[in-house]
Amino acid sequence: xxxxxxxxxxxxxxxxxxxxxxxxxxxxxxxxxxxxxxxxxxxxxxxxxxxxxxxxxxxxxxxxxxxxxxxxxxxxxxxxxxxxxxxxxxxxxxxxxxxxxxxxxxxxxxx
Numbered sequence: 001x002x003x004x005x006x007x008x009x010x011x012x013x014x015x016x017x018x019x020x021x022x023x024x025x026x027x028x029x030x031x032x033x034x035x036x037x038x039x040x041x042x043x044x045x046x047x048x049x050x051x052x053x054x055x056x057x058x059x060x061x062x063x064x065x066x067x068x069x070x071x072x073x074x075x076x077x078x079x080x081x082x083x084x085x086x087x088x089x090x091x092x093x094x095x096x097x098x099x100x101x102x103x104x105x106x107x108x109x110x111x
Contacts, residue, residue, distance in 0.1 A: 012046030
């Protein structure tokens with residue numbers, strides 16, 4: 001059981017590392033947020049699950065933490081991305097489509 005827990009913790013650590021690498025490598029703030037959120041959500045969940053399997057008495061509390069991360073991390077990142085967009089932070093030049101800008105144009109036309 002300890003070996004399985006260690007493998008799960010290691011895979012969570014790899015996802016956390018890849019998330020950090022994505023934050024460094026991505027071209028703009030929106031891509032950085034996406035890379036950081038997706039990888040750190042999965043990485044944190046796997047790491048906590050591995051720790052819970054290694055220490056079974058901690059598993060219920062760690063599963064509550066996993067649920068908290070699962071619900072709050074994507075929602076908070078979405079709110080930060082919308083705030084960054086409305087603050088005027090530009091997309092990278094290689095971005096083809098901006099759906100949020102199109103929605104705000106349609107709202108202005110309907111008002």
